[in-house]
Amino acid sequence: MLDPIDFIYNSASATKNAMHRLKLKTNPFSEKPIRGNTKFFVGRTSELREIADIFGAAQYGSVVNAAIVGTKGIGKSSLLNIIYYAAKKQGHWAVELTASQITPRQFLIQVLYNLIRENLISIDGTICSEYIKYSQKIMEIYRKLIDYGDRTPVHYPRERIERDFDFLLNEVKEEDKLCIILVDEADQFAKKSCLSLLQFFHSFLYEDGILAFFAGSPTLMDDLTKISPAMRDRIPKIINMPPLSKEESYDLIMRRLEDAHIGNAKKFDPFTDAAIDKIVEECDGIPRKIIMTCSESISIALKKGVSKIDEGIVKMAMEVLGISVGHQILNHLTPAQSKIVRALAELGGSSTVTELAKYLGNSPGTIGTHLSDIYEMGYIYKERNGNNVYYTLSKELMDVLMNDND
Structure with a gap:
C-alpha cells in the first residue's frame, strides 16, 4: 500500500539528488519579477x-x-x-x-x-x-x-x-x-x-x-x-524596449546558472553549448521566453534522469511550451473569439479588420470589437502600417493554429 506522505518525501529527495546531478542547487529560472535584486537584471x-x-x-x-x-x-x-x-x-x-x-x-x-x-x-x-x-x-x-x-x-x-x-x-x-x-x-x-x-x-x-x-x-x-x-x-x-541582444541573452542565462551552481560546475552546466545557442537563437531576445524555455528544459531533464541538457531536450521544451500555452489560450476564448483567431491563422497569421470581416462574412464593427477584447487579453498583437492596422497572432497561438492548419 502506498503511503502518500512517504511518497512525497521520497519524491522530493529524489528530485534534490537529480538536481545535484545537473550540478544545480535549485532551478534558477523563475518568472517572478525582480524585487529590488539587480543581480539577474541584464542590459537596458x-x-x-x-x-x-x-x-x-x-x-x-x-x-x-x-x-x-x-x-x-x-x-x-x-x-x-x-x-x-x-x-x-x-x-x-x-x-x-x-x-x-x-x-x-x-x-x-x-x-x-x-x-x-x-x-x-x-x-x-x-x-x-x-x-x-x-x-x-x-x-x-x-x-x-x-x-x-x-x-x-x-x-x-x-x-x-x-x-x-x-x-x-x-x-x-x-x-x-x-x-x-x-x-x-x-x-x-x-x-x-x-x-x-x-x-x-x-x-x-x-x-x-x-x-x-x-x-x-x-x-x-x-x-x-x-x-x-x-x-x-x-x-x-x-x-x-527592444529585444535583448545575443550577448545580453547569454548573460541572462549565465547569471542565473552561476547563482544556482554547485561546486565544479562549468559556465553553462547543465546545458551544452549547442543547447544554449538554440535557446538564444529561438527565443528572439525575449527574457520571458528564455526563462521559460530554460526552466522547462531542466524539468524535462529531471524526468529523464539525464545529467546534460542538449538541443533535443531544448526542442522538446519549446514544443511543450508552445502546445500547452497555445491550447490553454484557445480554451479560454469564447466560440466567437476562437473562430476569429482561427481565421487569422487561415489568413497567414496577420490581417486587418476589413479582411477578416470579409473572410468571415461579418460586419467590421463586430470583428473589431472581438479583436479589441482578444488584444486586451494579450493573445494577439497589433501594428499600424500606413493607414491599416494589422492584428497578428501571438507566437503561442501561431504555433498551435498554424500546425493545426498544416
Whole structure:
C-alpha cells in the first residue's frame, strides 16, 4: 500500500539528488519579477539612462511622464520594479499598480490606499515619524479606504478622492520628494469605459511633484489617445524596449546558472553549448521566453534522469511550451473569439479588420470589437502600417493554429 506522505518525501529527495546531478542547487529560472535584486537584471543601459534623465529633471520641476512599451515578456514589469526601488532609495513616494487587476472605479482608490500604506505607514502599522503631525487625518483617510473594495457597493465620491489627493500631495508630501506612480499593463485603460479615468489623469498628471510611468504594448499611446487625445500631452515620453541582444541573452542565462551552481560546475552546466545557442537563437531576445524555455528544459531533464541538457531536450521544451500555452489560450476564448483567431491563422497569421470581416462574412464593427477584447487579453498583437492596422497572432497561438492548419 502506498503511503502518500512517504511518497512525497521520497519524491522530493529524489528530485534534490537529480538536481545535484545537473550540478544545480535549485532551478534558477523563475518568472517572478525582480524585487529590488539587480543581480539577474541584464542590459537596458539606454533605457536606464532615459529614466535617470527623467528622474533628474523631475526633481528640479521639469516633470515628463513616460510610457515604457514593448512586446509581451520583454521585461517591462522588471524595469518598473527597478524604478520603484530606485525611487524608494532616494526617499520618494512610490506606488506600483497593475491595471488589469483593477477596475477603473477602483484604480484611484487603490492609488490613494497604496500611497498611504507603502509610504506613510511603518511595518508595525504606525504612522512614520516624519508624518506624525498629520497622523489623525492620514488614519482617517486610510480607515475609509480599507472599506472600499470592489465588492463593497459604496460610492467613493470623486470630490473626496480629489480632496484626499490634494491633502497628501500638497500638505503631507515634502516639496523635495516626488510621488511616483507606476502602472503596469496600462493597455487595460485603452477602452471607452475608462474615459472618465483618463480625463481625471488630464489634471492629475499635471500636479506638481507627480511623475508617472505607464507600461504596455508597443501601441499603448496610440490606443490611449484614441480614447482620450489629451493623454499624448500628459505622457509625452516613450521609452521603447527592444529585444535583448545575443550577448545580453547569454548573460541572462549565465547569471542565473552561476547563482544556482554547485561546486565544479562549468559556465553553462547543465546545458551544452549547442543547447544554449538554440535557446538564444529561438527565443528572439525575449527574457520571458528564455526563462521559460530554460526552466522547462531542466524539468524535462529531471524526468529523464539525464545529467546534460542538449538541443533535443531544448526542442522538446519549446514544443511543450508552445502546445500547452497555445491550447490553454484557445480554451479560454469564447466560440466567437476562437473562430476569429482561427481565421487569422487561415489568413497567414496577420490581417486587418476589413479582411477578416470579409473572410468571415461579418460586419467590421463586430470583428473589431472581438479583436479589441482578444488584444486586451494579450493573445494577439497589433501594428499600424500606413493607414491599416494589422492584428497578428501571438507566437503561442501561431504555433498551435498554424500546425493545426498544416
